[in-house]
Amino acid sequence: MPATASPTPEGGDKRISAEQVKALREATGAGMMDSKRALEATNGDFEKAKDWLRLKGIAKAGAKSTRTAREGIIATYVHHNHQLGVLLEINSESDFVARNEEFKHLAHEIAVHIAAAEPRYLRREDVPQGVLDRERAIFEGQASEQKKPANVIEKIVQGKLNDFYKREVLLDQPFAKDDKRTVDQLLKEAIAKLGENITISRFARFKVGEAS
Amino acid sequence: MTAAIKAQAVKALRDITGTGMMDSKRALEATEGDLERAKDWLRQKGIARAGAKAARVAREGTVGVYVHHDKQLGVLVELNSESDFVARTEGFQHLAHEIALHIAAASPQYVRRDDVPAELIDQKRVDFHRQATLLNKPSQVVEKIVDGKLNQFFKREVLLEQPWTKDDKRTVKDVLDEAVSGYGENITLTRFARFRIGQSRVEESDAGNS
Numbered sequence: 073m074p075a076t077a078s079p080t081p082e083g084g085d086k087r088i089s090a091e092q093v094k095a096l097r098e099a100t101g102a103g104m105m106d107s108k109r110a111l112e113a114t115n116g117d118f119e120k121a122k123d124w125l126r127l128k129g130i131a132k133a134g135a136k137s138t139r140t141a142r143e144g145i146i147a148t149y150v151h152h153n154h155q156l157g158v159l160l161e162i163n164s165e166s167d168f169v170a171r172n173e174e175f176k177h178l179a180h181e182i183a184v185h186i187a188a189a190e191p192r193y194l195r196r197e198d199v200p201q202g203v204l205d206r207e208r209a210i211f212e213g214q215a216s217e218q219k220k221p222a223n224v225i226e227k228i229v230q231g232k233l234n235d236f237y238k239r240e241v242l243l244d245q246p247f248a249k250d251d252k253r254t255v256d257q258l259l260k261e262a263i264a265k266l267g268e269n270i271t272i273s274r275f276a277r278f279k280v281g282e283a284s
Numbered sequence: 285m286t287a288a289i290k291a292q293a294v295k296a297l298r299d300i301t302g303t304g305m306m307d308s309k310r311a312l313e314a315t316e317g318d319l320e321r322a323k324d325w326l327r328q329k330g331i332a333r334a335g336a337k338a339a340r341v342a343r344e345g346t347v348g349v350y351v352h353h354d355k356q357l358g359v360l361v362e363l364n365s366e367s368d369f370v371a372r373t374e375g376f377q378h379l380a381h382e383i384a385l386h387i388a389a390a391s392p393q394y395v396r397r398d399d400v401p402a403e404l405i406d407q408k409r410v411d412f413h414r415q416a417t418l419l420n421k422p423s424q425v426v427e428k429i430v431d432g433k434l435n436q437f438f439k440r441e442v443l444l445e446q447p448w449t450k451d452d453k454r455t456v457k458d459v460l461d462e463a464v465s466g467y468g469e470n471i472t473l474t475r476f477a478r479f480r481i482g483q484s485r486v487e488e489s490d491a492g493n494s
Contacts, residue, residue: 127415142482146358150349154377157347159360161479176355206324213328273484276477278362280371281343283474 088116100125142273143170147179149187158186160275165268175270178262184248185255186277191242194272199241207236242275289317297322301332344371345474348380350388359384361476366469376471379463385449386456387478392443395473400442408437443476 088111096107096118102125110128114120144163151157162179164170193199211232215225237244243256253261263270289312297308297319303326311331315321326332345364352358363380365371394400409430416429438445444457454462456473463471 123411126411127418144481145355146351146479146481147355148349148351148358148360150347154346154348154380157349157360157362159349159358159477159479161358161481161484163481210324210327213324214330217328217330274479276360276479278347278360278475278477280345280347280362280364283362 088112092116092118096121096125143167144273145170145176145179147176147183149180149183151187155280156187157278158183158275160186161273163271163273164266169266169268169270172266175262175266178258178270181249182255182258182272183275185245186242186275188248189242189245190277191245191275192240193242194275195243196237196241199237204233207233242272289313293317293319297326301326303332307331343474344368346371346377346380348377348384350381350384352388356481357388357479359387359476359478361387362474364472364474365467370467370469370471373467376463376467379459382450383456383459383473384476386446387443387476389449390443390446391478391480392446392476393441395443395475397438397442397445400438405434408434443473 088108092111093104093107096102096111097104099118100107100122102110106125106128107121110121110124111118114124142163143166144161147158147160147162149158160179160183162175162182164175169175208229211229212225214232215228220228238246243254243259245255247253247255247258259270259272289309293312294305294308297303297312298305300319301308301323303311307326307329308322311322311325311329312319315325323332343364344367345362348359348361348363350359361380361384363376363383365376370376412430412433413426416426416433419426419429421429439447444455444460446456448454448456448459460471460473
């Protein structure tokens with residue numbers, strides 16, 4: 073469903089812009105006039121305007137907020153014994169590309185890859201600092217047991233951290249069907265081929281009995 | 285402290301890391317019985333391999349999935365039983381699928397009340413209180429209104445408390461309880477994921493403030 077609800081330009085007011093009204097409408101599901109009134113009553117303060125609408129009983133508390141203008145599809149993979157399942161959101165810029173067969177195939181391949189390769193994180197930035205610190209401490213301990221000079225130790229640690237990323241981070245993993253490419257490279261190839269940006273925004277991998 | 289290393293701790297460490305008994309015992313002795321540090325110690329000594337997965341809980345079950353035909357919405361759910369036998373029955377698999385469908389339609393944010401962050405509940409309380417005081421009611425009435433609104437919030441966002449989409453006289457928990465008596469063993473809904481295209485950032489910020 074493309075988010076194409078174009079704002080009816082309401083240039084009348086002094087300070088409240090049409091974009092503000094549109095953002096508030098999307099965040100709260102309230103109508104245009106109510107959104108405008110809310111912003112006027114709160115001098116354009118977005119958060120206060122949300123509260124104002126709720127106080128007046130116009131916006132619902134659970135209103136799902138801001139739809140970003142991303143297109144894409146949800147891909148799944150379930151192992152035949154139902155002991156393992158993967159859910160994946162992959163995004164494109166246009167609805168047109170999202171419906172393309174090649175794009176759907178790519179999504180499915182990545183879902184199967186996630187099932188097999190068990191990544192824990194999407195990208196490097198998603199690895200919590202505490203986890204990284206712990207890995208680093210172990211690698212430093214290993215390296216110092218081998219009694220190497222400090223500069224060599226740092227190189228060894230860096231190398232091991234890279235191995236860690238390759239093992240745990242989806243975009244850094246070698247693609248299961250062709251380990252000469254990483255998943256990131258696979259995406260880049262698809263971007264070049266399909267002519268628009270493609271990103272993975274999230275995934276979930278459930279194996280029965282493995283929940284933390 | 286060395287004498288205090290229990291056989292159970294050694295066994296737990298062996299199960300997790302796959303290392304031998306003597307190594308596991310030494311690791312626990314060197315780390316004063318701290319399981320997490322003992323794991324690191326074994327890796328440092330090159331005895332345990334990296335990536336040893338977290339302890340497996342002996343749980344059976346099935347993964348249920350639902351994807352809307354336009355591929356804009358997908359749900360994954362893990363439903364657990366005690367025995368493999370129950371997990372493989374068609375009725376059980378069907379129940380997992382029905383729950384996935386329910387989650388798609390009812391968009392819960394949490395499995396159970398305990399999963400709702402305490403700060404979010406506090407924030408809701410403040411909000412509801414502010415709304416209720418506008419009505420100029422006595423304070424004990426205000427408190428009742430706040431409690432009522434909080435319950436509505438749980439009914440809307442917590443899976444187990446939601447009215448079952450196929451029969452809103454029962455909650456999802458009621459449906460699970462019926463399955464428990466039907467199968468004669470404990471059945472738990474462990475986790476779910478619900479993805480809708482373009483909403484990933486929203487869910488994070490919902491949990492944080494809203």
